Amino acid sequence: MRDKIFWDSNLWIYVAVGSSNPRDAHKQGVLLGLLASRPQLLSSAQVFNEVGNVLLKKYKYSERDTADFLDKIDQFTACIPLTKDLSFKALDIKARYKLSWFDSLIVTAALEAGCNLLYTEDLHDGLVIEKTLTIKNPFTP
Numbered sequence: 743m744r745d746k747i748f749w750d751s752n753l754w755i756y757v758a759v760g761s762s763n764p765r766d767a768h769k770q771g772v773l774l775g776l777l778a779s780r781p782q783l784l785s786s787a788q789v790f791n792e793v794g795n796v797l798l799k800k801y802k803y804s805e806r807d808t809a810d811f812l813d814k815i816d817q818f819t820a821c822i823p824l825t826k827d828l829s830f831k832a833l834d835i836k837a838r839y840k841l842s843w844f845d846s847l848i849v850t851a852a853l854e855a856g857c858n859l860l861y862t863e864d865l866h867d868g869l870v871i872e873k874t875l876t877i878k879n880p881f882t883p
Contacts, residue, residue, distance in 0.1 A: 744782045748852035749819075751792035753880065758793070758811050769881055776861075776880060777818060778785035785819035786845070786851035822851045839871060849875065876878055 746847045756769045758778070797803040797810050797811060822828075828850055835853075836846035845865060853875055860877050867879040 745859050745861045746784060746855065746857040747861060748784045748786075748848070748857040749783050749789070750848055750860065750864060751789045751796070751862055753861055754789065754811075754815055755796055761840055772880060783819040784822060784852065784855040785815060786822040786848070788847055788851065788883045790815065790821070792844075793855060807844075820855070822855045824851070828854060833872070834856060839869075841865070842857045 753773055754767060757773050759766075761767055761770070774855070776878040789801065793815065794808050794812055795882070797808045798805070803811070824847070828847070831854070832846040832850040835850050836843060839846070839849070839850060848862070849860065849865075849871055853872055857875060859879045860871075860875055862877060863879055863881065865877045867877060867882050
């Protein structure tokens with residue numbers, strides 16, 4: 743059985759934006775390699791919103807270019823909707839694991855999707871949430 747993997751928003755930004763910074767270029771290469779292996783990826787509406795916001799504001803993407811990249815994410819992932827139930831569950835996760843609000847929404851969406859891995863740079867590598875979801879920094883050997 744293949745792992746069900748959730749990618750945090752920042753990873754998609756590395757994929758979208760080319761960089762002359764060797765560290766960023768290395769990260770982009772790692773992620774493109776992971777995508778080439780055709781993992782079973784999941785995402786949430788929050789990821790689409792966060793990626794869109796960063797591409798539009800920080801990287802000055804046009805609306806069309808932003809939509810094109812979000813379409814690429816959509817092609818690689820199944821998207822979990824944000825619901826009020828997910829928000830209330832995220833409050834519980836936030837309190838129990840001492841996460842930020844937006845991180846708890848990402849974690850809860852990954853749990854709701856039945857993922858066993860959450861790839862992110864933003865949380866403690868190796869942390870296990872609810873005995874089912876392992877946090878993994880994809881850039882850590």
